[in-house]
Amino acid sequence: MTRWHPRLELARLLAALSEDIIAADDEEVRQTHGRAFVSTAREVKLLIKAARADQRSGVTAVLDETGAGPRLAGVPRRPLHHQRH
Amino acid sequence: MERSTVTSGFATPAGRTAADAASAIEALSETDLARLKALAQLWSRGLPGGFGWADVLHEAIVRVLDGSRIWPFGVPILAFLSGVMRSICDDYWRRVRHEQGLLVSRDDQSQGGSSTDPVDEVSDPERVAVAVAGLAEIFRLFAGDPVALKIIDGMANGLVAKDICSAYDISALDYDTARRRMRRTLLRLQRNWSEL
Numbered sequence A: 001m002t003r004w005h006p007r008l009e010l011a012r013l014l015a016a017l018s019e020d021i022i023a024a025d026d027e028e029v030r031q032t033h034g035r036a037f038v039s040t041a042r043e044v045k046l047l048i049k050a051a052r053a054d055q056r057s058g059v060t061a062v063l064d065e066t067g068a069g070p071r072l073a074g075v076p077r078r079p080l081h082h083q084r085h
Numbered sequence B: 001m002e003r004s005t006v007t008s009g010f011a012t013p014a015g016r017t018a019a020d021a022a023s024a025i026e027a028l029s030e031t032d033l034a035r036l037k038a039l040a041q042l043w044s045r046g047l048p049g050g051f052g053w054a055d056v057l058h059e060a061i062v063r064v065l066d067g068s069r070i071w072p073f074g075v076p077i078l079a080f081l082s083g084v085m086r087s088i089c090d091d092y093w094r095r096v097r098h099e100q101g102l103l104v105s106r107d108d109q110s111q112g113g114s115s116t117d118p119v120d121e122v123s124d125p126e127r128v129a130v131a132v133a134g135l136a137e138i139f140r141l142f143a144g145d146p147v148a149l150k151i152i153d154g155m156a157n158g159l160v161a162k163d164i165c166s167a168y169d170i171s172a173l174d175y176d177t178a179r180r181r182m183r184r185t186l187l188r189l190q191r192n193w194s195e196l
Helices: A008-025 A027-055 B018-026 B030-044 B053-065 B077-101 B116-125 B125-141 B146-156 B162-169 B172-188
Strands: none
Touching: A008 B030, A008 B077, A008 B125, A008 B146, A027 B018, A027 B030, A027 B053, A027 B172, B018 B077, B030 B077, B030 B125, B030 B172, B053 B077, B053 B116, B077 B116, B077 B125, B125 B146, B146 B162, B146 B172, B162 B172
């Protein structure tokens, strides 16, 4: 009997789906977002701008490189620009 | 942890400078920005602790700009950022497991995991459970689309397009059409995956 490896399957699937997103053509991206397209782009642009400002000002991100270390003191739980949709 | 900035001004043999990456990010088109959000949503789905897509993307940008993640030559910027976000999510899952007191005996390659070691899966049922939940989320996302579900199943089994068509008796046209629907679904997904 063949063993089921869900972690492997999920990894393959997510990799394939991420490639799909990258491969989507511009028109497809615009069409799927419809009227929300401009606001989506603006939202991400603002997020990048905030990340750039945080990086310049030395605000560190919420995870350290090991992924196992403690959250650094003074770092907010979530970036202030955080928005959920 | 102090971050390395040695790559901020000089290209390394392995990749471009952080300044190059910053310029490329700055130059992303509106459609690329929308793709970036979709990628962040994909990688961050199901993360515990309220860590969402914006957190993941923010973290990725910071790590790229500060030079702690080097943009390799020959890799498109979106693919690179996608990889950084994936890695961040892996780190986060690892951290969560650590904080839960679970022993992680060796580097985890992915939250979804690319380990093929059966012993590893047996020894950490929680990781398997997380992966099963992740798979279920994705299957739910395409629940109303039988062809997409077949493709999903094929992709999860590591099959390429031709083999998927052959194994699941899908025509090339149906395959392409379904992949387009799948792309649109992924791009359209604006809500938290956990709400699926």
